[in-house]
Amino acid sequence: xxxxxxxxxxxxxxxxxxxxxxxxxxxxxxxxxxxxxxxxxxxxxxxxxxxxxxxxxxxxxxxxxxxxxxxxxxxxxxxxxxxxxxxxxxxxxxxxxxxxxxxxxxxxxxxxxxxxxxxxxxxxxxxxxxxxxxxxxxxxxxxxxxxxxxxxxxxxxxxxxxxxxxxxxxxxxxxxxxxxxxxxxxxxxxxxxxxxxxxxxxxxxxxxxxxxxxxxxxxxxxxxxxxxxxxxxxxxxxxxxxxxxxxxxxxxxxxxxxxxxxxxxxxxxxxxxxxxxxxxxxxxxxxxxxxxxxxxxxxxxxxxxxxxxxxxxxxxxxxxxxxxxxxxxxxxxxxxxxxxxxxxxxxxxxxxxxxxxxxxxxxxxxxxxxxxxxxxxxxxxxxxxxxxxxx
Amino acid sequence: xxxxxxxxxxxxxxxxxxxxxxxxxxxxxxxxxxxxxxxxxxxxxxxxxxxxxxxxxxxxxxxxxxxxxxxxxxxxxxxxxxxxxxxxxxxxxxxxxxxxxxxxxxxxxxxxxxxxxxxxxxxxxxxxxxxxxxxxxxxxxxxxxxxxxxxxxxxxxxxxxxxxxxxxxxxxxxxxxxxxxxxxxxxxxxxxxxxxxxxxxxxxxxxxxxxxxxxxxxxxxxxxxxxxxxxxxxxxxxxxxxxxxxxxxxxxxxxxxxxxxxxxxxxxxxxxxxxxxxxxxxxxxxxxxxxxxxxxxxxxxxxxxxxxxx
Ligand SMILES: Cc1ncc(C[n+]2csc(CCOP(=O)(O)OP(=O)(O)O)c2C)c(N)n1
Ligand SMILES: [Mg+2]
Numbered sequence: 129x130x131x132x133x134x135x136x137x138x139x140x141x142x143x144x145x146x147x148x149x150x151x152x153x154x155x156x157x158x159x160x161x162x163x164x165x166x167x168x169x170x171x172x173x174x175x176x177x178x179x180x181x182x183x184x185x186x187x188x189x190x191x192x193x194x195x196x197x198x199x200x201x202x203x204x205x206x207x208x209x210x211x212x213x214x215x216x217x218x219x220x221x222x223x224x225x226x227x228x229x230x231x232x233x234x235x236x237x238x239x240x241x242x243x244x245x246x247x248x249x250x251x252x253x254x255x256x257x258x259x260x261x262x263x264x265x266x267x268x269x270x271x272x273x274x275x276x277x278x279x280x281x282x283x284x285x286x287x288x289x290x291x292x293x294x295x296x297x298x299x300x301x302x303x304x305x306x307x308x309x310x311x312x313x314x315x316x317x318x319x320x321x322x323x324x325x326x327x328x329x330x331x332x333x334x335x336x337x338x339x340x341x342x343x344x345x346x347x348x349x350x351x352x353x354x355x356x357x358x359x360x361x362x363x364x365x366x367x368x369x370x371x372x373x374x375x376x377x378x379x380x381x382x383x384x385x386x387x388x389x390x391x392x393x394x395x396x397x398x399x400x401x402x403x404x405x406x407x408x409x410x411x412x413x414x415x416x417x418x419x420x421x422x423x424x425x426x427x428x429x430x431x432x433x434x435x436x437x438x439x440x441x442x443x444x445x446x447x448x449x450x451x452x453x454x455x456x457x458x459x460x461x462x463x464x465x466x467x468x469x470x471x472x473x474x475x476x477x478x479x480x481x482x483x484x485x486x487x488x489x490x491x492x493x494x495x496x497x498x499x500x501x502x503x504x505x506x507x508x509x510x511x512x513x514x515x516x517x518x519x
Numbered sequence: 520x521x522x523x524x525x526x527x528x529x530x531x532x533x534x535x536x537x538x539x540x541x542x543x544x545x546x547x548x549x550x551x552x553x554x555x556x557x558x559x560x561x562x563x564x565x566x567x568x569x570x571x572x573x574x575x576x577x578x579x580x581x582x583x584x585x586x587x588x589x590x591x592x593x594x595x596x597x598x599x600x601x602x603x604x605x606x607x608x609x610x611x612x613x614x615x616x617x618x619x620x621x622x623x624x625x626x627x628x629x630x631x632x633x634x635x636x637x638x639x640x641x642x643x644x645x646x647x648x649x650x651x652x653x654x655x656x657x658x659x660x661x662x663x664x665x666x667x668x669x670x671x672x673x674x675x676x677x678x679x680x681x682x683x684x685x686x687x688x689x690x691x692x693x694x695x696x697x698x699x700x701x702x703x704x705x706x707x708x709x710x711x712x713x714x715x716x717x718x719x720x721x722x723x724x725x726x727x728x729x730x731x732x733x734x735x736x737x738x739x740x741x742x743x744x745x746x747x748x749x750x751x752x753x754x755x756x757x758x759x760x761x762x763x764x765x766x767x768x769x770x771x772x773x774x775x776x777x778x779x780x781x782x783x784x785x786x787x788x789x790x791x792x793x794x795x796x797x798x799x800x801x802x803x804x805x806x807x808x809x810x811x812x813x814x815x816x817x818x819x820x821x822x823x824x825x826x827x828x829x
Contacts, residue, residue, distance in 0.1 A: 184615070205606070337589060341595070
């Protein structure tokens with residue numbers, strides 16, 4: 129491990145540059161992408177660094193995100209490693225093809241920069257874009273730092289190619305995408321051992337001609353989809369192993385969820401994305417005051433980590449869930465998911481769940497915002513029936 | 520001029536070819552999709568990948584686990600034929616398989632309408648593929664609805680006789696020529712030797728190549744299955760669907776001189792035109808004449824350019 133660590137190079141990288149370096153270190157072969165703020169610096173960086181790639185590759189400047197995903201699907205069907213990145217309107221435009229990519233069981237990796245959906249036009253962070261793609265059959269991973277973005281892109285290919293399910297790596301607009309920090313570049317030779325060239329289980333092959341994706345009658349369709357569901361579940365276990373390998377080789381790991389000072393907590397704050405970092409400071413402050421408060425970051429959103437949620441939150445009296453998103457007419461989306469994970473999980477008392485929607489359209493989420501959430505939760509014996517919108 | 524005066528020169532060489540596709544597909548009787556597919560694959564051979572969007576062809580090839588294609592066949596979303604094929608080409612390029620033909624095979628709806636954006640982009644990037652548009656002049660797979668390739672005054676389920684389509688059919692050749700692609704050609708089932716020659720030319724060229732062929736659909740055109748080839752022949756003879764090529768978007772070549780039969784000969788054997796009044800037919804005749812003259816002018820212009828060059 130020491131050896132591997134010493135070989136790492138460190139660079140000052142934004143989340144977007146990290147997303148590009150992650151793709152480069154994964155030795156991607158086909159990139160098809162279309163610009164949208166705040167994703168643009170991913171493809172600009174890639175266009176630049178891929179000129180140094182000493183392996184055969186192709187960068188396709190398509191005319192839309194829709195075609196970007198179509199190209200990735202075609203390339204992936206051809207048997208090579210395909211990558212793209214987008215945000216908000218671009219991701220929404222891809223929607224039909226997101227279903228296609230997962231249904232065709234193609235290990236494409238996409239980085240989505242979380243940006244609010246129009247109207248009104250907003251280029252700033254919130255999660256409604258990626259969470260609207262919840263049921264498209266993509267693995268979804270929410271990151272907290274540029275380092276995590278870089279590592280997760282590579283881990284994403286490792287998982288995707290193992291289970292044949294596409295992976296969406298998600299980072300917050302600007303807060304991560306355009307904020308730089310020192311990022312360690314994992315050694316290429318180590319990555320090459322962990323992520324060898326793609327060996328597709330099937331592809332368009334002149335020696336073994338077959339038709340892919342044609343008419344599938346009611347006698348088959350459901351079983352094929354059940355296999356996708358199984359592969360999704362498997363993906364969670366694979367990611368745990370990949371992450372453990374990462375720890376062994378590079379001395380860092382992320383977990384599919386990350387508890388922070390949750391041991392004896394009587395209130396746990398649930399977060400995702402960059403807010404997870406801010407919340408650590410708040411937890412430390414409150415712990416110093418003697419308050420028993422912890423935080424649980426959810427990294428893996430699909431497949432949803434039911435068991436970990438049950439294990440880590442099942443005995444906590446109060447859980448405050450932060451949603452930088454809204455399912456209009458039905459609470460925040462993480463709130464719904466956690467509620468469903470805990471319902472029926474155990475006999476006796478279940479935790480009381482407090483839902484908070486905040487930070488939409490890039491509104492700043494500060495230490496004070498999070499303290500407000502914790503205070504509102506501490507003050508109330510029972511959660512409000514309505515979701516609380518925090519200013 | 521009566522139809523019976525047409526005396527085709529038999530070309531037995533056409534029969535000395537190996538079939539790649541197999542029988543057992545699901546096309547309706549008289550459908551033009553598979554005869555052209557079979558012809559194309561006889562020329563292109565087994566080192567070919569087919570990319571097909573939602574359309575009748577996607578069904579005709581066969582349901583899972585069957586396929587009549589004889590080569591790898593990738594189904595793709597309706598509007599993505601040209602983009603998906605570009606992705607396949609990229610993969611082959613990376614893998615060093617430059618010799619494989621990547622063929623997008625789409626209907627008129629997938630080409631003139633919903634797929635036009637991706638098509639234009641792939642043509643503009645001069646992606647290395649052969650794009651085949653089989654034009655049956657409506658959305659047949661969903662039950663005969665109007666497309667922008669539907670001719671004026673034709674009946675479809677969304678342009679009923681009381682409210683016929685009054686808009687012009689889009690000029691696909693003009694659109695593609697404006698992209699300055701290396702090769703564009705129209706083709707007809709009544710001229711298999713010409714169709715084969717065009718696929719051969721397309722195969723030999725690189726970059727974005729398109730073959731636009733007229734594809735009778737007896738089900739949608741409300742006509743008899745036995746008229747398949749006859750309809751394609753009449754479409755050429757009446758100038759409704761002239762056979763021509765465009766090289767580099769500028770050099771026009773006319774392959775078969777249309778004899779100028781009245782359009783009524785072509786219209787009268789199709790139920791989709793049965794509601795037409797004499798004045799409607801006159802209008803159609805006028806449009807057909809105008810289009811043909813415009814085409815001849817382009818051919819003339821290219822001929823003059825060429826003689827200037829030498
Ligand atoms: C996005 C989308 N919209 C609509 C459809 C439904 N659809 C499937 S095939 C088709 C018509 C195809 O028409 P065309 O391309 O002319 O081929 P044809 O069926 O006539 O051979 C339509 C509308 C679809 N599959 N996808
Ligand atoms: Mg059609």
